[in-house]
Amino acid sequence: MSGFELLERDGLARLGRLGTPHGVIETPALLPVVHPDPARQSCPAPVLRERFGIRALITSAYITWRTPPLREVAEREGIHKLLGFDGAVMTDSGAFQQHAYGAIEVGPEEILGFQARIGSDIATVLDVFTEPDASHAEAEAALAATAERTRAARSSFPGLLAAPVQGGPFADLRARAAAGASEAGDLLAVGGVVPLLERYRFRELADVLAAVRPSLDPGGAVHLFGTGHPMTFAWAALHGVDLFDSSAYHKFARRGKLMFPDGTVSIDDVREPICRCALCSVTPLDRIAALPPPEREPHLALHNLLVSFEEVARVRQAIRDGTLWELVERRAGAHPALRAGLREATARPGTFLATEPESRRAFREVSSESLARPAVARFLARMRDFVADRPLAREIPPIALTPEYLSRVPARDRSDCPIAWNATTPLGPVPLELTELYPVGPFLGIAEFESPRSPRSPTDVSRALGTRPELDADLDRDWTEAWTERQLRTGLTWQYGRALADRLAPELRGQRSRRTGRLRKLVHGGSPAFVLGDDGVPRPTFRGAELLRANLPGDRARVVAADDAVPFVRHGRSLFSKFVVAADPALVPGSSALVVDGSGELLAVGRLLLAPHEMGRLRRGVAVRVTAHRSGGEDDGSPDPEDRDRGPPE
Numbered sequence: 001m002s003g004f005e006l007l008e009r010d011g012l013a014r015l016g017r018l019g020t021p022h023g024v025i026e027t028p029a030l031l032p033v034v035h036p037d038p039a040r041q042s043c044p045a046p047v048l049r050e051r052f053g054i055r056a057l058i059t060s061a062y063i064t065w066r067t068p069p070l071r072e073v074a075e076r077e078g079i080h081k082l083l084g085f086d087g088a089v090m091t092d093s094g095a096f097q098q099h100a101y102g103a104i105e106v107g108p109e110e111i112l113g114f115q116a117r118i119g120s121d122i123a124t125v126l127d128v129f130t131e132p133d134a135s136h137a138e139a140e141a142a143l144a145a146t147a148e149r150t151r152a153a154r155s156s157f158p159g160l161l162a163a164p165v166q167g168g169p170f171a172d173l174r175a176r177a178a179a180g181a182s183e184a185g186d187l188l189a190v191g192g193v194v195p196l197l198e199r200y201r202f203r204e205l206a207d208v209l210a211a212v213r214p215s216l217d218p219g220g221a222v223h224l225f226g227t228g229h230p231m232t233f234a235w236a237a238l239h240g241v242d243l244f245d246s247s248a249y250h251k252f253a254r255r256g257k258l259m260f261p262d263g264t265v266s267i268d269d270v271r272e273p274i275c276r277c278a279l280c281s282v283t284p285l286d287r288i289a290a291l292p293p294p295e296r297e298p299h300l301a302l303h304n305l306l307v308s309f310e311e312v313a314r315v316r317q318a319i320r321d322g323t324l325w326e327l328v329e330r331r332a333g334a335h336p337a338l339r340a341g342l343r344e345a346t347a348r349p350g351t352f353l354a355t356e357p358e359s360r361r362a363f364r365e366v367s368s369e370s371l372a373r374p375a376v377a378r379f380l381a382r383m384r385d386f387v388a389d390r391p392l393a394r395e396i397p398p399i400a401l402t403p404e405y406l407s408r409v410p411a412r413d414r415s416d417c418p419i420a421w422n423a424t425t426p427l428g429p430v431p432l433e434l435t436e437l438y439p440v441g442p443f444l445g446i447a448e449f450e451s452p453r454s455p456r457s458p459t460d461v462s463r464a465l466g467t468r469p470e471l472d473a474d475l476d477r478d479w480t481e482a483w484t485e486r487q488l489r490t491g492l493t494w495q496y497g498r499a500l501a502d503r504l505a506p507e508l509r510g511q512r513s514r515r516t517g518r519l520r521k522l523v524h525g526g527s528p529a530f531v532l533g534d535d536g537v538p539r540p541t542f543r544g545a546e547l548l549r550a551n552l553p554g555d556r557a558r559v560v561a562a563d564d565a566v567p568f569v570r571h572g573r574s575l576f577s578k579f580v581v582a583a584d585p586a587l588v589p590g591s592s593a594l595v596v597d598g599s600g601e602l603l604a605v606g607r608l609l610l611a612p613h614e615m616g617r618l619r620r621g622v623a624v625r626v627t628a629h630r631s632g633g634e635d636d637g638s639p640d641p642e643d644r645d646r647g648p649p650e
């Protein structure tokens with residue numbers, strides 16, 4: 001079984017590593033489809049290797065097998081020699097030819113054995129391609145055959161195996177297929193979707209990806225057969241696709257089409273130098289357009305590939321930056337069908353919530369879809385719980401949430417009830433005390449740049465407050481201290497519940513940043529116990545973690561480390577996935593957690609990279625990045641820049 005390792009993530013999208021006999025594939029990755037016949041390659045593998053530095057590709061074992069001269073070379077010298085490529089070679093089994101041409105003349109064992117003989121790095125089970133318009137009975141029969149072949153393949157093939165996930169348009173079958181593939185496959189290859197991609201049926205594709213999600217083993221790499229248009233990469237990665245493959249670069253080139261992340265352009269229409277990629281800046285597109293079609297084709301294919309690899313790089317960067325939703329929303333402008341696919345995805349926030357990070361550095365409103373992101377859905381749901389036991393006062397007018405303003409907000413009303421005034425935010429009315437939390441705090445919205453139609457400056461606000469007789473309008477009083485206490489209590493309640501906040505708040509003192517006025521630290525007996533970042537979340541230091549351990553019941557906020565890992569974690573090393581015994585299911589990636597041993601002793605505090613349901617199921621890599629540990633000094637709540645991702649040998 002493979003070891004897919006997750007290094008960084010943005011929700012379901014993962015920067016990861018997949019080891020193969022011919023090198024590591026860094027995901028998300030695009031595996032270009034290369035024809036096994038060198039005479040039929042618009043971009044030969046050595047050129048791809050040299051020009052684009054590709055380290056993995058996909059080719060057809062079936063076409064190699066059915067073409068005697070190719071078969072002979074492949075069997076004698078191996079598929080790498082045939083292609084002239086020393087990177088990772090994934091081979092496909094012929095199911096797609098079955099879709100395109102009807103029957104194929106090879107059996108599942110024969111084509112699997114062939115893939116083994118030619119030295120494929122990742123072999124694909126011969127699945128039964130299921131059309132998106134198949135009946136339930138047809139799809140179920142095809143699924144049963146694919147599942148049987150997959151089981152047989154696993155018992156006879158020791159290498160990396162791509163297990164196809166079919167099931168047609170039926171959510172129940174897709175889920176069953178994903179569960180079956182997860183038992184056998186190193187790659188979980190979602191198939192039967194090329195007709196959806198070709199006809200821009202992204203809404204249905206979103207349904208397929210949502211249906212398979214809960215049943216996919218997080219330890220497998222997710223492959224989507226046929227994702228070849230760069231406008232789809234960000235969208236597919238957002239749905240947890242690690243590997244794209246396609247011959248689209250080549251097929252589009254043959255039809256005279258240039259691919260861009262924001263759509264497709266026909267070379268016949270090009271009269272201006274609209275691309276300055278490394279190729280098109282040497283030979284301008286208007287000159288290419290004047291060539292006869294066969295001479296244009298290699299240029300167009302290379303342009304398409306170059307643009308595709310550039311877009312994969314952008315997706316990877318967006319995952320690092322936590323801005324993938326923004327990129328997807330921008331890409332959704334490429335075609336209304338893609339936008340419909342995005343809407344379908346956000347209509348089911350449940351697909352994303354288990355891996356949705358606790359916070360991100362920023363929240364930029366890009367389009368009318370932005371407010372449907374899972375981050376917003378989660379915040380609003382939690383906010384409803386938070387305010388459930390207290391009356392929401394009427395809205396106050398829109399305000400500028402500046403520190404100056406916040407420092408003047410009265411902390412209690414005169415009857416000593418908890419205040420529950422609402423600030424009008426882009427997410428609707430939100431209790432003022434929650435407005436520094438992600439996504440409200442770092443929200444960069446369109447309204448901020450519109451002409452001010454409503455009171456925004458502190459003076460305007462004081463005027464607005466002044467008109468409300470039931471509020472404390474004594475704005476000359478210094479309310480900072482009362483507000484600080486309120487925020488401190490709110491932060492703890494939001495994170496850990498009211499009981500914990502009631503217990504700890506009296507022992508803690510809030511410290512504001514002198515520069516920005518924002519609440520930065522909660523101090524306990526002279527030492528920082530919690531540090532607040534720009535996301536407004538109080539993160540425990542080791543001291544804070546000790547307070548939490550003593551006061552939080554049961555498994556709350558805890559990740560339990562196996563005995564083998566205890567000495568390492570105690571000294572500040574990260575906790576690896578395979579050493580996780582249990583984790584509080586309410587945690588999410590980015591949450592702060594107490595790392596404890598089997599007896600509940602506190603070893604360290606850290607931030608989750610994996611969601612609890614993923615821990616232990618990824619056999620490689622880090623689950624919790626330790627930020628402070630028993631024998632460590634002071635810390636600021638953020639992961640140590642120095643590499644701590646080392647632990648017991650894996």
Ligand code: GUN
Pocket residue numbers: 092093094095096124125126127129130164190191192193194225226
């Ligand atoms: N290539 C494109 N779609 C598919 C599919 O569903 N299965 C296989 N094996 N290859 C494909």
Ligand code: ZN
Pocket residue numbers: 275276277278279280281303
């Ligand atoms: Zn170009």
